[in-house]
Amino acid sequence: MSAATRSVARKRPSGRKALLATAMLLVAVASAFPLAWMVLSSLKTPAETMQVPPVWIPHTPTLDAYEKVAGVINVGRSMWNSLVIASITTAGILITSMMAGYAFAKYSFPGRSLLFSLLIATMFLPPIVTLIPLYRMVGSIGLNASLAGIIVPNLANAFGIFLMRQFIAGVPDDLIDAARMDGASELLILYKIVAPSVAPAIAALALFAFVYHWNSYLWPLTVLQGNADAYPIVISLSRLLSYNRGAVNTGLVMAGATLAVLPPLVLFVFLQRFFVDSIVGSAIKG
Amino acid sequence: MAKAFRASAGIMLAPAVTLIGVFVLVPMLLTVWLSFQDWSTQTPFSEASFVGLGNFHEIFGPTSVGRDFKTALLNTAIYTALSVVLILPLSVVFGLLVYQRQVAGGTALRTVLFSTYMVPMIAVALVWSKLYAPSEGPLNQLLGLIGISPQPWLSSPRSALVSIVLLNVWQQVGYFTVLAIAGLTQIPSSLYEAATLDGANGREQFRFITLPLLRRTLLFSAVIAIINAVQVFEPVALITQGGPVGSTNVLTYHIRRVGIERAQGGLGSAMAVMLMISLIVCVSALFAFVNRKDSE
Numbered sequence: 001m002s003a004a005t006r007s008v009a010r011k012r013p014s015g016r017k018a019l020l021a022t023a024m025l026l027v028a029v030a031s032a033f034p035l036a037w038m039v040l041s042s043l044k045t046p047a048e049t050m051q052v053p054p055v056w057i058p059h060t061p062t063l064d065a066y067e068k069v070a071g072v073i074n075v076g077r078s079m080w081n082s083l084v085i086a087s088i089t090t091a092g093i094l095i096t097s098m099m100a101g102y103a104f105a106k107y108s109f110p111g112r113s114l115l116f117s118l119l120i121a122t123m124f125l126p127p128i129v130t131l132i133p134l135y136r137m138v139g140s141i142g143l144n145a146s147l148a149g150i151i152v153p154n155l156a157n158a159f160g161i162f163l164m165r166q167f168i169a170g171v172p173d174d175l176i177d178a179a180r181m182d183g184a185s186e187l188l189i190l191y192k193i194v195a196p197s198v199a200p201a202i203a204a205l206a207l208f209a210f211v212y213h214w215n216s217y218l219w220p221l222t223v224l225q226g227n228a229d230a231y232p233i234v235i236s237l238s239r240l241l242s243y244n245r246g247a248v249n250t251g252l253v254m255a256g257a258t259l260a261v262l263p264p265l266v267l268f269v270f271l272q273r274f275f276v277d278s279i280v281g282s283a284i285k286g
Numbered sequence: 287m288a289k290a291f292r293a294s295a296g297i298m299l300a301p302a303v304t305l306i307g308v309f310v311l312v313p314m315l316l317t318v319w320l321s322f323q324d325w326s327t328q329t330p331f332s333e334a335s336f337v338g339l340g341n342f343h344e345i346f347g348p349t350s351v352g353r354d355f356k357t358a359l360l361n362t363a364i365y366t367a368l369s370v371v372l373i374l375p376l377s378v379v380f381g382l383l384v385y386q387r388q389v390a391g392g393t394a395l396r397t398v399l400f401s402t403y404m405v406p407m408i409a410v411a412l413v414w415s416k417l418y419a420p421s422e423g424p425l426n427q428l429l430g431l432i433g434i435s436p437q438p439w440l441s442s443p444r445s446a447l448v449s450i451v452l453l454n455v456w457q458q459v460g461y462f463t464v465l466a467i468a469g470l471t472q473i474p475s476s477l478y479e480a481a482t483l484d485g486a487n488g489r490e491q492f493r494f495i496t497l498p499l500l501r502r503t504l505l506f507s508a509v510i511a512i513i514n515a516v517q518v519f520e521p522v523a524l525i526t527q528g529g530p531v532g533s534t535n536v537l538t539y540h541i542r543r544v545g546i547e548r549a550q551g552g553l554g555s556a557m558a559v560m561l562m563i564s565l566i567v568c569v570s571a572l573f574a575f576v577n578r579k580d581s582e
Contacts, residue, residue: 016388017388017389020383020386020388020389021389021391023383024383024389024391024392024395027380027383027395027399028394028395028398028399030456031398031399031401031402031456031459031460032398032401034402034410034413034414034417034456035401035402035405035413037413037417037424038409038413041416049422050422051422052421052422052427053427054422054423054424054427095301096301096302096305097302099297099298099299099301099302100298100299100301100302100303102298103294103295103298103299107291107292107294107295107298109291109292109295115299115303118311119302119303119306122306122310122311122314124509124513124565124569125310125314125562126513126516126517126538126561126565127517128516128517128519128537128538128541128542128558128561129314129317129558129561129562130309130310130313130314130316130317130558131541131542131545131546131558132317132320132327132541132545132546132551132554132555132558133312133313133316133317133320133331133551133555134309134313135327135546136327136330136331136551137309137312137313137316140330152309153305153309154309155301155305156301156302156305156306157306158306161302186291186294186297186298187297190298211404214406215404215405215406215407215408217406217407217408217519217520218517218519218520218538218542221523222542222546234406234408234409235408237408237409237412238408238523238524240412241412241415241524241525250416250419250422253412253413253415253416254412254413254416256412257409257412257413260406260408260409261404261405261406261409264404264405264406265401265404265405267404268400268401268404269397269401272397272400275400276396276400276464279461279464279465279468280464280465280467280468280471
C-alpha cells in the first residue's frame, strides 16, 4: 500500500468498512447460494425448473417433488438405515475412543508412544487404500450386503482416540487418584469422573462421527452390492439422478438432496460451537 | 506409573487397537501384499499367485491398463494441486474476514461458510450438477448477466475436472477457514501493536507477521487438503463416470472400478500402493519445505 492510499484509508475509515462489509456479504451469498437454490428448486413446478431465464423464487411453491421422491425411493427406510448406521457407529467410536484415549493420556506402559504413532498414522490413510482387501474380508465373514458390514469396520478410529487423549490429558490426576483411593474401578472412573470432565469434547466427537457416517458413501456403496433394503439415504439419492434423466427430474433431485442435507445441517446449526471448538482444539494441540 | 495399571491399560486399549488393527492395519498390509499378486477380488486371498513387479509394470505400461492408470494419476495430481492452491489462500482471506473486529457479522459468516462442510458430498454433487446445467442452470445465467458466454462445465473434457474442483472447494473451504481462524487467534496482538507503532501498514503486517506465523497452520491445512482431495469420489461416480473422455477419471474412482467392479484385485492394489507412495512423497516434501523455511 502506498502512502497515498494509506492516508485515504485513514481518512475514510467508513469506506474501508463498507468494503469489508461488501466482501463479507459476497462471500456469504456465494457460500449459501447452492443450498438456497436447492431448497427453492425443490419447491418449484417441473416447468419452472426448466425455464430460461431461471425462476429464482417459485411462484406457487409446491411439495409435489417431495411426493415424487417418495414414489421413486423408499425415503423412510433409507433415513432409518442412515440413522442406524450413524448412531451405532457413533456409539462405538465414543466408547472405543474414550477407553483408548484414557489409556494413552493417563497410563504409562511400554511401547505407548510407538503404538500411539502407529494408530495416528492411520488417520492419514485414504480409505481407498484399504478398500479392496477390506471388501473381501468383510465378505468372507459374511457381513457383505448388510448394515453390520457398513458399521463393524468403523467402530473405532484414530481421530477419536487422538481427540480424547488430548482432552483427557487435561483432567487432573488428583481427581482420578482420589477415586482410586475410594476403590473405584478404572471403567467406573472413566465413566463417572473423566467423561463428565470432557463432556464438550465428547459432544464434538459424537457430532463429527454422526455427520461423517451419515454422509459416508464409498464404503456403504461397495459393501452393499445393490441390496436396496439396506441403502442409506445418500445411496438412495444417487438413483434419483438417473430417474427420468434430463427431462423434469431437477425438482426431484433437489427435494431428495434437501431431505439428506437436513439432519446433519440441523445438528450443526444447534451444536456448531462444539464442532468449531474441537477443530480448533485438534489443530492447535496437534 | 504402577504395574497394576498395565492390565487396565490392556483392557482399555483392546477394543480400539483390535478394531483398527483388523480393519485398517491388516487390510493395509494386505494391499501391499496383493500388489505383488495376480488375484481376483471374487476369490479367497489363498488363490493369489505371486507375480513380482508384474502389476506395477502393467499399470505403468503402454496397454490400456497403463494408459488409464497414468491418466487417473495425472488427473488426481491436477485435481489435488488445484484444490490446495484455491483452498489455502481463500481460507486465509475468509479467516481474516471472520476474525477482523471492524465490521460485525464475522461469526455469522463463519457459520454460513462452515455449514457447507456438513452437506453430504452426494447432495453437493446432485445440486451442482443442476447448477452447472448448460442452458437452464443458474451459473451460466449469472455469467450471462455480466456478459460472459455460457460455459460447458461438466460436459467438456477441458473444463470437467476444474468444475469438480470448484464444487469441492465450495464444500470444503469453510473447514479450512476455521483452521485458519484457529491459527490467527494464536498470533499475539502485541506484535501488531508494535508493528503499528513502527509505522508498518496493513499489507506489511500481513506479509511479515500474519503469513509467517500462519505457516504451521497452513502446513497442517495443506496436508489435510491433499488427503481430502485424493478421496474425491461422489461427483465422479454420480455425474461424470470418469468422463468426458477420461478427463475426470481420478484414482479413488479408478481403483474401485478396477479392483471391485472388474475384480482385478492385484492391479487395483498396485494402484493403491502407488497412491500411498505418492502421498507420502508429497507430504514429506511439504514438511521438508516448511522446515527449511523455518530454519532460514
